[in-house]
Amino acid sequence: MHDLGWFRSNLDAAAAKLASRGFALDVNAFRSLDTERRAAVTEAEQLKASRNTETAEIGKLRQQKVDTTERQQKVREMGERIGALDEKVKELDEKFRAQLTGIPNVPHESVPVGKSEADNVEVRRWGTPREFDFPAKPHWDLGAELGILDLERAAKVTGARFAVYWDLGAKLERALINFMLDVHTREHGYTEVLPPFMINSASLFGTGQLPKFKEDLFAIEGTDYFLAPTAEVPVTNLYRDETLDSDSLPVKLCAYTPCFRSEAGSYGRDVRGIIRQHQFQKVELVKFARPEQSFDELEKLTADAQDILERLGLPYRTVVLSTGDMGFSSAKTYDIEVWLPGQNGYKEISSCSNFEAFQARRANIRARSGKKSEYLHTLNGSGLAVGRTWVAIVENYQQKDGTVVVPEVLRPYVGADVITPRK
């Protein structure tokens, strides 16, 4: 959500920037609704002001034991008119608010202008994809043959786009979670939190998933709760309606959670294997930063995520998303893409974004420094998506005999050097 005063006075410039990310803002409609709303607000407030004056006088007169029946009748009639005006204001307010909250964030000036994914710009490449001297298999074949990944039974127990991990497959997933959390908390300075996996609608509004993207979520019937699509939601909203001490920033939190996504509209994409699931595990990094430090913090956060891949020896590249490919709330996003032999290409494994004050305004998260209180900046990024890291390890470390070598740093966590077929 944008600052109303800023947005109003920079409307044309904002509209041009929004157009670059594919959002057509009807400037005239915005202006006329804004004007109409303000006129109604002013009218109602003026009437309320005179009612307040009248009311105060009635109070004084009654203390002097003066009869005020007639005045009271007059004010009652004013109240009726105010009631009608308030209805109108409320209606216009809701319309205006719906419009304003539906406008995406404005891209930062450093973001490349483009129409789509094709216009993303590579900013970093690490590692060299391995040359296989045998036909490399995709993870769904390896997983099935090793008996560590069971999609058939997951479909029986739940449905499509769910997975059951067995034995060393389950251990590998758990090892990755612990490894990532340990690196981030012990070496990158993040504080671990374990939040609820369900969140309410106010939290989803705060980070920007609601009201626009409801169809992407699993809702719990008969409640205001939803399954969290990412830990970004519960963790960012930890400080909703709070004011943090500016000196304590940046606050750096990391959290492991499962993530639940309906994946509406993604039919036919990534249907094989576990690249795209209704439930996947993720370790998330979240930062609360002062405005002037947030872009530095984005670089550091991205580096923290990349570090996990480097320690695991997984080749990756990092791209900065073009204006046309960015998420709703983001001002700038880096995607980290890991090399997957099964896809013969790079696949997104982390998305690191600076939201500037866009979420903070929605969630009312402030920072105070002395007398000055301002909206802080929020950031987050995957550190990393665990399921896709699992895929990357199985595919990149596969051997000719179908076994998978466990990367050195993970061996203490997995309790094995090689993943061999389940007995």
Next chain:
RNA sequence: GGAGAGGUGGCUGAGUGGUCGAAAGCAGCGGUUUGCUAAACCGUCGUACUGGCCUAAACCGGUACCGUGGGUUCAAAUCCCACCCUCUCCGCCA
């Protein structure tokens, strides 16, 4: 799920119909004093929307906000109803 108590500014906490955007204290900010620190003293100190104002800041007004939403009343932090949340006890449970 049942019974009781409670939800007031950044924090603690007073306030049971009008003089309450709200006492007091703490924290913050500005100042006096001071070799420095501390203390003391004085002052200041909520947010959003909106008008003055073409735009922005400052300033001066207005409106709204005392968990949320309704209601009663000329007038609601205060009275009534519903809901949410917290605490205590009981039940149930990992």
